[in-house]
Amino acid sequence: MSILGKKLGDAFWEKLIPTIEIEQGGIYKVDDDPKNPVIKFLSDNLPNEHPKKKREFHNFRLALVIQSNKINDDNNMPSTLVVPLSHKGRNTDFTVEIRTKYLDDSVPGDTVAHVHLTQPILKILLRKKVGYLPETAEEFTTIRAVYYRLLRLI
Numbered sequence: 001m002s003i004l005g006k007k008l009g010d011a012f013w014e015k016l017i018p019t020i021e022i023e024q025g026g027i028y029k030v031d032d033d034p035k036n037p038v039i040k041f042l043s044d045n046l047p048n049e050h051p052k053k054k055r056e057f058h059n060f061r062l063a064l065v066i067q068s069n070k071i072n073d074d075n076n077m078p079s080t081l082v083v084p085l086s087h088k089g090r091n092t093d094f095t096v097e098i099r100t101k102y103l104d105d106s107v108p109g110d111t112v113a114h115v116h117l118t119q120p121i122l123k124i125l126l127r128k129k130v131g132y133l134p135e136t137a138e139e140f141t142t143i144r145a146v147y148y149r150l151l152r153l154i
Contacts (some may be wrong), residue, residue, distance in 0.1 A: 015124070016075075016078040016122065016124055017055075017075045017078075017123075017124070018123040018124050018126065019124075020064060020126065020128070020129065021129075022065060022072045022080055022123050022126060023065065023072060023132075023135070024065055024067060024068055024072060024135065025064070025065065025066075025132055025134055025135055025137075025140060026064070026065045026080075026126075026127050026131075026132055027062055027063070027064050027065075027085065027098075027102065027103060027107075027128050027129065027130055027131035027132065027133060027135045028062070028063050028065065028126040028127060028128065028130065029060040029061070029062060029119060029126075029127045029128045029130055030060060030061050030062075030063050030121070030125055030126060030142070031059075031060060031061075031099070031127065031130055032057050032058045032059065032060055032061040032125060033057070034057040037057070037061075038063075038121055038125045039061050039063060039082070039084045039119070039121070040059070040119060041055050041114075041117060042086070042091050042117070043055045045103060048088040053065070053113075054062070061084065061085070061086075062084075062085035062086075062107065062130065062131075063082035063083065063085060063110060063112055063121065063126065064083045064085055064098070064133060064143070065080050065081070065082055065126070066082065066083055066118065066143065066147065067080045067081040067082075067083050068143070069146055072123070078122055078123060078124070079119055079121060079122055079123060080120065080121065080123050081118060081119070082118070082119065082120075082121055083113045083114065083115055083117070083118050083143060083147075084113075084114045084117050084118075084119070085098065085111040085112065085113055085114070086111060086112050086114060087108075087109055087110075087111055087112070088112070089112035089114060092116075093146070094114070094115050094116035094146055094150070095110055095112050095113060095114055095115065095116075096113040096115060096139055096142045096143050096146065097110055097111070097113075098110065098111045098112070098113055098133060098139050099139070102112070102131045102132060102133045102139070103130060103131035104130050104131055104136070106130055107130050107131065113139070113143055115143055115146040115147050115150065116146075118147055118150075
């Protein structure tokens with residue numbers, strides 16, 4: 001690779017290094033733009049005329065980071081694994097309610113973790129940390145168990 005090619009490559013990767021600390025259990029705001037949503041839901045793929053309406057978009061959406069801190073701290077890994085959170089959601093075997101005590105005051109009410117929609121996103125798309133769910137919390141343990149069950153690991 002040429003020196004110019006290496007410099008361009010390095011500049012590209014530098015733009016993917018997050019400016020905030022990303023940690024497992026962190027609850028972060030992400031942009032929720034209908035033209036380019038950071039968090040994808042299955043209904044995003046429905047045609048506009050479909051009887052099941054597309055989801056409602058907001059200024060932001062919440063995401064819970066479940067990826068390990070070892071990988072989150074590695075700047076050579078530009079993505080992290082998140083569980084989308086919502087204020088709405090059906091009580092299913094794949095959702096877990098997260099109590100407000102884990103969220104700061106800018107987030108109104110309890111939220112629902114949609115574990116079946118776990119997905120990777122670029123770390124730089126996580127905007128602001130608005131809560132923390134400790135790994136020792138019952139909800140985190142349940143989320144992990146549901147995720148492992150979805151992957152057929154248990």
